[in-house]
Each structure stands twice: as structure tokens, then as C-alpha cells.
Amino acid sequence: MQLFASFVFLALLQSHLGLTAVVKPSVKDITLDIVNGPAAPDGFTRASVLANGTFPGPVITATKGDTLVVKVNNKLTDNTMRRSTSIDFDGVFIDTSNIYNEGSPFVTTCPFGPGTSYTYTLPLGEQTGTFWYHSQLSLQYADGLRGAMIIYGIDIPSLISFGLGGVSDPEDPLAHLYDVDDESTIWTVADWWHNSSVPLFAQYLGNQIIPVADSGLFNGRGRFNGGPLVDYAPVLVTKGKRYRFRIINMSARSDFMISIDNHTMTVIETDGTPTQPMEANIVDVLAGQRYSVVVAANQPIGNYWISEYAVLGGGNPARNLNLNVTLGRGILRYAGAPIQEPTTPMTLGPADPNPVIEGNLRPPPVDFNLTFVTSMTANASSPSGFNTQWNINNIAYVPPVVPTLVKILDGANSSADFNVTENTFVFPANKVIQVTFPPSTEDELHPFHLHGNNFWLIKANNSDTLNEVNPIRRDVAGAGSGGTVVRFTTDKPGPWFFHCHIFWHFNVGLGSVIAGGLEETRERVRPTEAWENLCPAYNALPEDEK
Template sequence: MQLLSSVLLLALLKPHPLRGAVVRPVTKHITLDIVNGHVAPDGFSRSAVLANGTFPGPVITANKGDTLVVKVNNKLTDNTMRLSTSVDFDGVFIDTPGIYDEGSPFVTTCPFGPGTSYTYTLPLGTQTGTFWYHSQLSMQYADGFRAPLVIYDPADPLAHLYDVDNENTILTVADWWHNSTIPLLQSYINTQIIPVADAGLFNGAGRFNGGPKTKYSVVSVTRNTRYRFRLINMSARSDFMVSIDNHTMTIIEADGVATTPHTVNILDMLAGQRYSVVVTANQPIGNYWINTVLGGGNPARNLNLNVTLGRGVLHYAGAPNAEPTTPMTLGPANPIPLVEGDLRPLVPEVPPAPDFNLTFVTSMTANASSPSGFNTQWNINNVSYISPVIPTLVKILDGANSAADFNKTENTFVFPANKVIQVTFPPSDEDELHPFHLHGNNFWLIKSNASEPNFVNPIRRDVAGAGSGGTIVRFTTDKPGPWFFHCHIFWHFNVGLASVIAGGLEETREQVHPDDAWDALCPAYNALPEGEKR
């Protein structure tokens, strides 16, 4: 009891707006205007797709138990990029039966065109942690439509480890292209050469070779204070090696799931992954480089790219307002890297035994006569995913009962409700890890690439890399409906590296009753001129 009282007293002393008072769930109304506008995060000005006119878009915050009501107004006009849109709230899953508001085009919904709006209702339930939202339509989020989303826990069991956790401690990394993704995607389809980013960005700022010396993003700290930094990789392709000169990072969250504190000084983040790390400002007052080194693609294919220039500055109060005088490096001289398989959940949990086992073999082929019509396509078990005209959920609500009711190219796997599914990605000779992301749920990461399997207390998360060492994930079908399970390298995703996990089709029909606004999406989208469907 004395220990509990001490923890509660510490929580009340922390300068976080949620602590020290009972926080009752509320409904938060948010409006996002999706517009075209010019931005120059690395000094090169280009037209982009922007939420409320900014890149990254506005941070959405909520508390545990809140309901988010997000009205999205499509005001896009620049036809060099996608004019329709659809929003995915990455990692947020809905536990409320009968509510199914998830923006996966042609799986759970249809996109909506310019001059129209759609409102997403997201009861957050018991979820807490670090998430983000982005366009799920084609490559649109690489044109700019991406931003953080954080669900705070007023009773965070790890609150005693940090002093500050607010919007200023949300940190993002992202890759950035100077050209619209429409011609870039077409070039990839034609040539098999995946586009290499022009720059890496930290908190929406960076530089490219030969470009102007734009101002790096500055993260201000006070000496002897502990900060919970929420790191989000919002890339469309790239992984980032993250470190802070002379500082360690204690990981306490992975993809919205609390972990046992685990200290490193450098960590690799795949596209779509999120971590919370505690950093203590315990060094002499000064300025220190935040290193975010971009990986993914040969810089020789894009001479604009300098992988070390997407970085930031950790600025101590009392230090000069200047860049660090130390050299820019790739990270610590004596690295203590994150080994993902070493992470453990804060609340241990033995994964249930699988009821069904799948093996996903990923491969790339060049085949101009393929059903997709792509010269370049990625496959799962020799099937390249192609979006159906009628969304998967519509087919289920209309009576689809088995995998045979879906086209082969929909790559849809059907299971009963409340079963445990294990997916094994065998070892491969590919150079690049595929960050596979599950919608609607997270998974137990039984085997993390090169690590040994852990059947006792593996972490749960929603993005994990499949590659050379082999990966095993396990999840349940306790949320009825169809859920995307795809590579978060969106160039790969858009040429077929995707699947759909459909659980409990009869339960879906019993529980999911979309409203009139959802019913109207597909007829309205199908009636759009071809140029506005893009």
C-alpha cells in the first residue's frame, strides 16, 4: 500500500495535463480539410496533399476511452495527384460491436471524391499508445497526407519513468519525394526499380544534396528531466536508424503496447512502426544531434538523397540556439542496438495455440501478361493482390461465405470467428525486410526475423519485418470482418504485396450495420469521372 501511494504521488507531480485528476471519456470532434498546397520540408517546393494545409498534418490526441469523430472534407483540386481519398487510422482498432469505421479502400469501404466529405467514428475503448493516420488510397500518403495520433493513458503504469509526455515529445521520421507519386508509381511498374526518396525528414524537416540549408527541427529539453519521446515512422518505404548523440533510449512501448523497459542507444524503425522511448536529459548543457539515418534504396539512383541529412537537434535550455558543433554521424561508436526479439510485454501473456496455420512466401515477378497488367508485381504465395471493384465487406454483407466467393487476386483468407491464426514467413534471400501490418488487431510476434521463437511472452504489435531470418506472427479473429494484412512499403503494397484476413463472416453480417453515409460511398465513387477516381 505504501508503494502504491508513492507511485500515485509521483504521478500527480508530473507535468502532464492528464495527471492529477480523474479523466472521464469524451467525444472529440475533429475536422480535417484535405487540400492541395505547396510545401518545402527539405527546401524544395512542391504541390502536396495536406491535412489542414500542413505537413505533417495536425496531431490528433485523445484519452483512453474517448470517441473520435473525424470529419474529412475532400477539397483536392490538383490532378497531378490523387483526387479521391480514404483515411486509415493506423493501429487503431475498434472493440465496439456493430461499429466498423475503417478506411481501407475496396476492403472495408470506397474512397470519396473531391467536393465531398465523410465522417469516421472511432470508439477507442481500452487502447492507448502511439499511432498515426494517413491516406490509404494508392500512394497518396507519400504525397503528404500523414500525421500522428496519440491516445494517452491517465493511469499509465509506466508513468513513474518519465516527467514529460506531450505534443512536443511526438517525433516523426518520413521519406520524401520531390515528384508526384503517380508518375513515380508508373515508373516502378514499368521498370521494377523502386523510387528512391529525395530526402529523409525528421519532424517534417530535412535537407537534400545541393539543396538549401533548411532549419533542422529542434527538440527542446531541460537538464535532469525525463522525456517520453513517441517515435513514429511515417515512411512509404524507408526504415530509419534512430539515435541521439551521448544519450540512451529506454523503450516502453511498441505499436501501442506497453513493454518492459529495455534500454538501447540505437534502434531501427521500419515503415509504420512506432516506439515510445524515455530519454533523460543528463548530459552537459549543449546541442546534440538526433540521428535519423534513412535506409531503403541505393542513393546512387537518386543523387538528391543524403541519408544523414534527415536529422534533428536536441537542444538543452541554456545552450546557444545553434546546430551542434560535433560531426554528423550514423550513430554511436559503441552501438547497443535494439534486437526486436528481446522486447517483452509489460503484462506477460502466453499466446494461445494456433487453430490454423498459413505460410506466406513473398516474391517479385516481372510479367506484363499478369492479371494486374503490371510489369512489376509482388506476390504472396504466387498471388498478386488486386483491389476488387466491389469492396470485400460489401460482398460479405451481401452473403459471401467462403474464399471461393472472392476473386483469386483478392488474396482473401476466410476463417471462423474467435480462432487463432498463425502466419509464417519463411526465411528468404531478399535484401529488404517487408514491414507487414495487420489492420483491426495486433499480433503476437512469435519470431522476429533473426531471433529465436518465443512462445512464452512475445511482444504484441501491428507491424513487423518479414525477411531473411524468417518471421512468425499469431493473432485472433475476435473482431469480425475483413482486415488488410499488407506490406507497409506502399510501393510493394500497390503492386500486389497484400492479403485480406476475413474472420467470422456470419458474425460480420450479424454485428456490422453500416449507416447511410457508408452505403452511399461506393455508388458515389463509381459515378465519378475517371480522372477524379485517381
């Protein structure tokens, strides 16, 4: 009845007020000024790289069918951090004809330097779900350039402005499970360092140990040992309502175990794809992953801890005495509860854990099989000059000077036309590719992310089952000691990055490129002059502006 009434009201608004933009796809202009500025999400002030001066950056919202026109102005001035930039819109499908707007440095584009701008045009098509944007250049997003991006099925922000908050997408098969889904129900979790990524990365290259974060953040706030008592971010709910919380792990390293005291969660989305509902009291979210969970506000009015225990990246607090994994949390606060912290202990999760187990599905038969063996080689010589490397099949990815897409447009046709260190796998268009990550002996869980596409998760790392019947689809999955199998199709011609979303690992070699349908790419891609000017401009920059 509530949904029916909402749509009657919507029809009346359209009829009497001419609000065609409420449901009609449109062009949405967004400006992101990338600036250096102070940030203190855990109370420690440091120089940062920020979108529109905030951490996290502003939330980008859109409606299915919209075209986003995102103008990014590079206003970076601090030469202690990277001054060029390039933006990736994680999980958003990019049509081959528009692949030059995909944002992967040295794969589909070049970064752009300080004092310049670039405009990303992103037709969203039929895609909906939970996404995010971040710098794809080196480790720059660890310095702060990251923000949420949500694509709704209908124009939720416009409806809220007319008093219709919580209206669900009529095409969402799970819309009956929740009452509220708006900007207030977005949860971001992130790791945070007090030093900038440039010296930390140099430290990592020297000792092969990823620097441990100083704190974990929930919705942009957190605490560290001995630091100020920053107010935890509250999430406001009304008793009796059901909320769709969209969880985005914006970490450069950390794996977060999310739980809410005295509440269960029902997973209904993974990385922009609806899933069969799965109830749990812990959701393990790897770097780059997104989940939507439904939570019923059905407990006594009060304050309840939201715990985000950091499993990785907070793994050895002895390496950073600032880190206290119990201090990463938020507060679920019911309307009518006092504005205070919960009086219950800060636990690391429920005493009777019931974690999410990633599901399975049966996609089409396989056309090509790949095996990706990940390994780490310390103190090795390589074209990258790194003292440590992460490899796929004994090859450490090194970004080429000429982006992969440029080479394809210039006539590259096979893997032999790319440098070995580009780790580029070439396939025909419209084929089914299966990638197997055998069980690893390394004590690491790598969240592998496929740009511009998603994949069927045939075997999850934490499951022994090969499920080809009803797999979930997502674009980030963990590969580690349990072994992982994914499948995807090359129905979107072009070069797409496939890499570990632990950016420390990615930046020392744990990356590859899946290049499908090279001839089809050349037929469909018609770059703009602005894109063609990016590489010459970037290559002409002095080193301190790159």
C-alpha cells in the same frame, strides 16, 4: 511525490472548477480538410496533398475511452495527383460493429471524391498508445497526407492547459520511468519525394525499381544535397528530466535507424502496446512502426544530433543524387544551450552500436497455420496489368471493385466467394492464427501491418529464437531474409487488411485480407446510409477525380 501532488491538484480542479472532462471520456469532434497546397519540408517546394494545409498533418490527441468523430472534407483539386481519398487510423482497434469506418479502400469501404465529405466515428475503448493516420488510397500519403495520433490514459492536453504537463497515466505500469509525455515529445520520421506519387508509381511499374526518396525528414524538416540549409527541427529538454519520446515512422518506403549522440534510449512501447523496458542506443523503425523510448536528459547542457539514418529507400543514392542519408536528423537541445547546430560530426550512429532486438512471447495454442511466401515477379502479366508484381504465395493482391465487407454483408461465406486476386483468407471467429514468413531470398525487408488488430511477434526477422513465453505485441513487423512468425486471434470479426507497409510494394500486389467470423460480421455490422452511398458515388466519378 510529484505524481501524488499532480493528482491532488487534479482532484481540486475537478472539485472546485467542475472539470469533469479532464478525466471523463467524451466525444471529440475533429475536422480534417484535405487540400492541395505547396509544401517544402526540405526546402524544395512541390504541390502536395495536405491535411489542414500542413505537413505533417495536425496531431490528433485523445483520451482512453473517448469517441473520435473525424469529419474529412475532400477539397482536392489538383488532377496531377489522386483526387479521391480514404483515411486509415493505423493501429486503432475498430469494433466489428463499426468496421465500415476502418478506411481500407475496397476492403471495408470505398474512397470518396473531391467536393464530398465522410465522417469516421471511432470509439477508442481501453486502447492507449502511439498511432498515426494517413491516406490508404494508392500512394497518396507519399504526397503528404499523414499525421500523428496519440491516445493518452488521461487527458494530457487539458492538464497541460492547467499547468500539469508531464502527468503520467496512473494505469501505465511504466509511468514511473518518465516525467514528460506531451505533444512536444512526438517524433515523426518520413521519407520525402520532390515529384508526386502518380508519375513515380508509373516509373516504378515500368522499371521495377522503387524511386529513391529525395530526403529524410525529422518532425517535418530535412535537407537534400545542394538544397537550402533548412533549420533542423529542435527537441527541447531540461537537464535532469526524463522524456517519453513517441517515434512514428510515416514513411512510404524507408527504414530509419534512430540514435541520439551521447544518449541511450529505453524502449517501453511498440505499436501501442507496453513492453518490458529494453535499453539500446539504436532503434530500427520500419515504415508504419511506432516506438516509445525514454531518454534521460543527463548530459552536459548543449546540442546533440538525433540521427535518422535511412537504411532502405535511401539504399542506393546513386539513383537519386539529391539524397544524402547523413542529412536526415534533428537536434536534442537542452534548456540553456545556444540556438545552433551541434559542433560534433554528422555520424550515422554510435560507434559502439547496441540496437534494439525485438522480443518474444507465448500466446495461446495455434488453431490455424498459414505460410506467406513473398516474392517478386518482373514483367509478368496479371489482372492488375502491372509490369511488376509482389506476391504472397504467388498471388498479387488486386483491389476488387466491390469492397470485401460489402461482399460479406451480401452473403460471402468462404474464400471461394472472393476473387483469387483478393487474396482473402477466411477463418471462424475466436481462433488463433499463426502466419509464418519463411526466410526470403529477396533483398527486401517487408514491414507487414495488420489492420484493426495486433499480433504476438513469435519470431523476429533479426532473431533465431522462437519465443512463446513473453512476446511483445505490435501491429507491424519486418519479414525478410531471417524469417518471421506472428500470431493473432480472430476475436474481432470482419475483413482486416494485412499488407506490406512499403506502399510501393503494396500497390503492386503485396497484400492480403484476413476475414474472421463472417456470420458474426453480418450479425453485428449495421452500416450507415452515408457509408452505403460511398461506392456508388465513387464508381460514378470521372477517372480524373478518382
